[in-house]
Amino acid sequence: MTEYHALRESDKINSSRRAPFYAPTVGAFSSATYPADVARLLRSFATFFALGAFANFFIAWLCVLPSTPGVDRWVCYHNPYGHADERDPIVMILVASTGREIASGMGRPGTFLDQHPDEVYIYYDNVWWPRESVTNDDAEFAVAAGWPMRCLMAWRTVSTVDLPEEIEFRHHDHWGIALDVISTRSGSLFGKILPLLPMPIGFVVNTVSYTFVFALAWNGTRRLNRWRRQSRNECAACAYPIGPAIRCPECGTTHVVASASSRVAFLPVNPSQRCTITSQ
Numbered sequence: 001m002t003e004y005h006a007l008r009e010s011d012k013i014n015s016s017r018r019a020p021f022y023a024p025t026v027g028a029f030s031s032a033t034y035p036a037d038v039a040r041l042l043r044s045f046a047t048f049f050a051l052g053a054f055a056n057f058f059i060a061w062l063c064v065l066p067s068t069p070g071v072d073r074w075v076c077y078h079n080p081y082g083h084a085d086e087r088d089p090i091v092m093i094l095v096a097s098t099g100r101e102i103a104s105g106m107g108r109p110g111t112f113l114d115q116h117p118d119e120v121y122i123y124y125d126n127v128w129w130p131r132e133s134v135t136n137d138d139a140e141f142a143v144a145a146g147w148p149m150r151c152l153m154a155w156r157t158v159s160t161v162d163l164p165e166e167i168e169f170r171h172h173d174h175w176g177i178a179l180d181v182i183s184t185r186s187g188s189l190f191g192k193i194l195p196l197l198p199m200p201i202g203f204v205v206n207t208v209s210y211t212f213v214f215a216l217a218w219n220g221t222r223r224l225n226r227w228r229r230q231s232r233n234e235c236a237a238c239a240y241p242i243g244p245a246i247r248c249p250e251c252g253t254t255h256v257v258a259s260a261s262s263r264v265a266f267l268p269v270n271p272s273q274r275c276t277i278t279s280q
């Protein structure tokens, strides 16, 4: 009994001078009963939210990078911007694949509409692309990417420069990082641009979704770790072997006593001074 009380006192001493490295790792979404727990909960949520915002870029760019022929869906629409002036074509193309959509003009849209009127649909979704990206020049386009919602966009316009013997076409990428540095208009129909401009609704919805996914994954991993440590009679917070002790002598975390077993494994702050005390 004396030894037991001595052990409790040692607990206090050790827990009062525990090093930051051994601080209890009580993670997010545990029972928040103290202001410190609430602050920790808010910090965890802010961290997950920031990670969710970054995940938008990571996932959107992953959707843009692969180019697998045959998976794109091409659909022609009446241009929602109409043809108020000569710049706007009356028919445009939307090329869609998982997590990516490209809006572009097409060559001879009036002829296409005359010959294939039943292949031109009305666009009912939100018009996300800027007007200047859909013109009669099919080298200009806009790209939106993200999953499950479009969350980042960029677009390309082309200008011409009259040189003495030729006309030079110059790409201007807006809110995007161009991966195709070829200045000619031939080759692949659409260049690759990593979009940077957030689309408000999609960005917020995706960020919140990712935040919950990260929080659930983190919480699940934490619970799994705690269960594994407890099943091995280790401290759930710092993994030190404590047996049936109520309070971890290393980090001070209080545990529920699983049984009335009398064996207590005690580790002082310095792991090299490990010793075991047995009391009945």
Ligand SMILES: [Zn+2]
Residues within 6 Å of the ligand: 235, 236, 237, 238, 239, 240, 248, 249, 250, 251, 252, 253
């Ligand atoms: Zn501990």
